[in-house]
Every structure is written in C-alpha cells, then in structure tokens.
Amino acid sequence: MKVLIVEDDADAAAYLSRGLNEAGHASDIAGDGECGLEMALGSEYDVLIVDRMLPKRDGLSLIETLRAKDRHVPILVLSALAQVDDRVKGLRAGGDDYLTKPYAFTELLARVEALSRRKQTAEFEAVYRVGDLELDRLSHTVSRGGQAILLQPREFRLLEYLMRHAGQVVTRTMLLENVWDYHFDPQTNVIDVHISRLRGKIDKAFAKPLVHTVRGAGYVIRTDEG
C-alpha cells in the first residue's frame, strides 16, 4: 500500500513513515499543503494522511481541492482539535476518517488499512465469509458450519463490521464509532464485553476460533491460516 503523509512536523512525519514501513507499506512525506496537493495530484496513492494545520495551504483546503478535482482517494484527517464541530468540519470537507492527536500508532495503522480496503471493494457484497462462518447481509442471518446462529441486532452489526474488515485489525474506537456511532470515550472496557459475548455465540462451540484479540490494538476476525 502506498501512503502519502502530509505533515509539517518533521519528527511526527518520520515516526509515521517508519511505522508504516515496518508494517510493510510504502510512504511519501510532504511538508506543507501546496507540496502535498501537488504530490497527491501527481501520483496514485492508496491512502492520504493529512494534518489539519499545515503551512501554505491548510489540510481541509487541500482535501476540498482534491475532491473538487474528482480525486476520490481515501483520506484520514489528523488533528489536535478534538471537538465535535471539528470532526464534522473535517468529514464535511471530504475526509473519510478523523483521528485526534495524540493517537496510538496501532490506531492509526488500523484505520489507514481499513480505509484502503474500503477503496478496493466498491461493489456491494451480499455475503461475507471467513472460514466456515457466513453472514448474509440481506437476510440478516449468520451461520457457521451450516449451523444457524441467532444474534441480536447489535451483535449482528458488530460481526458485520469485523467481517467487512476481515484480516485487518479493528480498534475499539473504530468499533465504537462505526457500530454504535458513539464519539465519547468510555473509560472502561465495555467493548471488550460485547466482543466476548459475540465470541460466546460464534466461537465457543466451534473448534477453530475466528475472532482474535490483538494486544494493544484491538480485534481481528480471520482464519488462522489466512
């Protein structure tokens, strides 16, 4: 995956670049808004990471210009501004996701990978499959190894999100935002309990567990071989 980092803080940009490289991705760095716009228009990137506060042209303006030029590359907005209004502004400008500083690198990596996956699968998939687990999005049914599994609506959405990002790490914050549409920070591990309930239904009675905990990051659904 090729990522463009538009960040004027050289240290932060280098940190991001190193982390992405270690995760097996290629990255370029632009130090200001104008340079970033030029590079984004000039090459094909899978994901853009754009800081809001940039010299020469601020982040939101860069995003708006790209969108106006019909460039639909997924963009993750980085910002120290954490209020609800700021997030709304960032998304309305054309950003696809919004992450506030300071952030955990695992969080950023998970979101960047999720964004690139979103770009790839544009068509609507009716059925998600991981191993012998099947989720039918139209009929809202779940089965594993042919056996039907009864899920509550919220559990269904949780599993759906995990399976949409099968093989990718999904952080607790991502789950909170996308499955529950919550933007507050629960101090305790409420998400973990929901996951363990889900596991109880789809993993417990079966030989191979599909939902795995990634320490310090979040969760992932995958077959052990994959």
Next chain:
Amino acid sequence: MSTRNTVERREVRSVRRGVPVRRARLVRTTAFKLTIVYLLVFGVLAMALIAYISNTTKDLIDRQLETAIVGESAELVAEFRRTNLFKLISTIERRSMRPDANVYLITDFSGNPIAGNVAKLIYDPGVARGDTTFPVRYTRLVPSNRGTETPTHRALARLSVLGGGYRLLVGRDVEDRIEFSAIISRSIRGAMVVVAILALLSWAFISRVVLRKVDAIGGSTRQIVAGDLTRRLPTDGSGDEFDRLATGVNTMLDEIERLHAGLQEVSQNIAHDLKTPLTRVRNRLDETVRTQPGQGERERVLAAAIEECDQLIRTFDALLTIARVESHSTAVTLERTDLSALCADMAEFYEPAAEDCGMRLVADVAPGLAIPGEPTLLRTMIANLLDNALKYGTSDESLVELTLRRDGDAAIVTVRDHGPGVAEGDRARLMDRFVRMDAARSKPGAGLGLSMVKAIVGHHGGTVSLEDACPGLAVRIVLPLAT
C-alpha cells in the same frame, strides 16, 4: 493610589489648557445633547404655532377691517348720491361723535379738506388708488380741547370719488391690531427666555445626577479591573436605566468571578493531581535506566509507562472538556436530541458490561422525550454514571437502574445502585474534581466522573443531585425538555 493620581493629573492638565474638566465633560454628556435637541424642537414648534396663530388672527382682523371700511365707504357714497354734500357732512360729523369713530375726510378737487375728523393726514400718494385700502397716519382734533391734537395713529383707509371733484376718505384705526402683534412678539420672546432657563436648569440637574451615577460606576469598574473581583456596582433599587445597567454588569461580574475561580481550581488540580502520575512514570523510567533490568522487565515497564501516559492524556482531555463545558466557551449548539433513544441505547450498550461484573442493569425509559442537547456529552454523562454504579455499587443485590421519566416540562434521568452508597457529608464533595472516596482509591480512574457529569448537566441547563437511595446511591438529573 495610582488611579487617583491619573485623575488629578488629567484635571491639572486641562486646567492649564484653560478648560476645566467638568465643563468639557458636561458638554459631552448625552443629557446635554438631549436637552439641546428638546430645546430646539420645542422652540421651533412653539414659535411656529405662535406665528401661525398670530398671522391667522392678523389676517382675520385685516379682512374685517377692510370689509368694514369698504362697506361704510359704499354706504356714504350712496347717501351722497341720494342726498347732497351737506347731508353727507352732517352724517359724518354725527358718526365722528362716536367714541370708537372711524376716520373720515372729504376733500375738494384740489385736495383741500372740507369736512372730517382728522387734523392731519399723512400718506404716500403712490399707494392711494381708488380700489384698495392703504395705510395712512393721522391725528385727530381733541373734541373737548380744541386746538390740540391726539398723538399720531395709524389707520387703513379707502378713497372714494364722490363726483364734482369731491373725494371721500374712510379709514379705521389699526393701532389695536399693531398692539396685538406687539403683544405676540413680546410673548414669543418671553417664552423663549423661560424655555431656555428651564432647559438649562433641567440640563444642569440631569447632568449632575447622571454624572454622579456614571462616576460611581467608573470608580467601581476601576477597582474591579485592578483585581478586586468581589466588588459590585452600587444599585439604588430605583429600577431606572442605571440600576438595570448596574444589575446587568453585576451579573456579568458574578460570572467572571465564577470562571476565574474555576480557572484557578483547574490550575491547582493540574498542578497537584496530575503531577503525581507524571512523577510516577518518570520515576519508574528512571529506575529502569539505573537498574538496567532484563529485556522482559524492561518491556513490562515501558508498556506500563505508555498505559500511564494514556491515562494521563485521558485525564487531561476530561479536564479540558469540563473546563470548556463549564465556561460555555464552546460554539457547540444544543440540538434537539432524542433522550429516550439515547438512554435506551446506552443501557443496551452497558448491559453486557454489567453482566460481566455480576450485576444486572435494568432500564426503564419513557419514550419520546427530547431535550436540547449535545449527544456526545450526554452519552459521556450517562457512561460516567453507569461506570460509577458498576464500579462502586456492588452488593448482594447487584442491581443498577437507569430510569428516564417526564415531570412537567422536564426530563428526569436517574441512575441508582443498590450498593453501599455514600455518606451524606461526602455527597456534596463528590462532585468536586479529583475527589475519590477513600475506599475507591484503589480502583482505576481519575475521579473526574461526577465533576464531568455536573459540568455537562450545567451546560444543558439542568440540575444534578446525589441522594441516598436506601440502600445505595441515586444520582438524579433534571433536564429541561425541548419545546
């Protein structure tokens, strides 16, 4: 005091310039400007009214005069034509006897007076035409004292041709009318003087009163700016504009004092209660550098340090959110929020977590209640309460209840546990920042939950109270419903 010195300096400076400060300030007051405006408006209107009345009256009188003169001239001419000159003369002499007699004069073709009651007649021949009345000046002979003349009066007269070269002049005295005009003018002048004096007096009075009040306000604000935030502007309970202004400013000062106190509190909290975990992290890392432990131990310490830092960041964020919400400095607008759906959602969200703790979370949410609110803040508020209930509300009967019901035009949210509860004396302190009950010091969290709840509730225009649920603690939040 420095303020007095500056005032004195200013006064001295302007006296040297030759213009006393007080006079310049008086002239600049609104009272002065208003008085001038009133003076001008009233004066102009009064003058216009008086002028109109006097002109109309003058015209009326003039017309009456003219009609009288024309009528009498015609009458006398007719009599001459009916009878003869001598008859006319005797008629005139008879009429001249009347106390309020008109002016009569008959002249021959060369202008010599033949009969009449004038001694002297002065007029401008240029205006003496046969068809108009024209002004003359005349004197009469005093009847009782032959040989003396009356003072010169003015009259309006009309000339008629009798025939045979004789001419008749009939006129009417207009001194009265002129006197009337003079009275009007004198009245106008007098009224102007009275108005001007009254205006000056009222201006002086108002200015003094106004200036005194403005000075009082100025004095108080100077002291407030100098740092005495407890001072308030004086009010005299009269309810006038200055009172209302002072009351409004005092309310503003109350708010400033509260924010100032809040700011100080936050600074103190940050200084004291955040330095502790920071010091902890620092010490642990320092120890690692000194003791050079093995790889595994080192990794453990670093991971713990990161976690501690994360917790610190969360605490900072919470503090900032509380400060921002308490100061109303955010541009967050409250939108119509379905509180029923929000509470039901949160209960469903926390239900597994409750079960995990060995407790039951039961929700009793009345449907369809909406409030002006900010969903994220409201969720944070409920999350904090549920978190607390799950953390501290354990007992044999481990039940946590979240209820939402309507009471008039307010929504009441209650989170109640059946745990050990909180002693009455401690309940008030619990909503201050960083307060933890001693028993709770071992559990995770920075102790900001309830102070956050208090700030969010205040931001939404509601109230929060802690009550003894016997057993357990009940947190009761009252929020105004959306209209």
